[in-house]
């Protein structure tokens with residue numbers, strides 16, 4: 001049944017047509033022109049994030065994941081394909097997503113608090129309440145007392161937490177996180193995962209999350225798109241079956257272990273293919 005037929009059927013049945021997804025990226029392809037050669041990076045990628053869904057992209061390093069985020073954020077134009085948000089075509093337009101880039105990208109001349117409040121400031125929404133809210137979050141992630149510091153005085157992990165808060169407190173509905181915990185040591189990473197899981201289960205923001213950490217993807221996501229090596233295409237789509245709220249104990253569940261093994265096999269295979277090609 002086509003989307004239109006489904007909508008009509010829902011309307012005839014007396015229900016409302018389903019709300020359009022927060023994000024629909026359809027048929028995205030992209031090549032970069034190098035001096036003498038063309039590097040095909042994305043090949044016909046289609047994915048969807050429903051309202052309030054937590055969706056992950058899991059793929060080998062160098063496959064094209066960050067490039068897809070740049071396209072969704074309107075920083076890079078695709079050669080083919082469209083980006084729709086809430087049903088509207090926003091291909092090539094900026095400002096529609098809250099984005100945490102792979103490197104924290106904090107402004108060095110702004111304090112941590114002012115960095116965290118940046119997106120709200122752009123939208124003219126920083127009042128006393130917003131500042132108090134930002135301070136509350138800063139202390140929740142262990143940055144209490146560092147509000148007036150400048151980024152260079154903080155460790156990499158602390159900068160990453162500040163960048164994450166900036167994305168979390170941005171007003172846009174869809175939050176795109178590009179490997180947000182990659183610079184953290186294992187313990188902090190596990191704390192941050194736990195913390196993100198709690199926040200998400202409470203707030204149900206629409207999230208698109210890039211990672212190459214399999215356990216992280218299984219723990220957090222409702223759905224996982226497994227990317228091939230470059231040029232990236234969608235190899236598998238996994239609906240993660242574990243009920244919410246989730247607890248760390250699920251990593252010991254036989255189904256979790258089975259999925260982890262399967263995903264790890266696919267990723268290894270793609271990594272080897274890419275090494276063979278380079």
Ligand SMILES: Nc1ncnc2c1ncn2[C@@H]1O[C@H](COP(=O)(O)OP(=O)(O)O)[C@@H](O)[C@H]1O
Nearest residue numbers: 032033039041060061062063064065066067068
């Ligand atoms: N602006 C660009 N110009 C040329 N090549 C690029 C550009 N951006 C990314 N690439 C190349 O595209 C490939 C995929 O990069 P990226 O999307 O960062 O992968 P991932 O995030 O999956 O590690 C890499 O080989 C990278 O060098």
Ligand SMILES: [Mg+2]
Nearest residue numbers: 065066067102
């Ligand atoms: Mg990347």
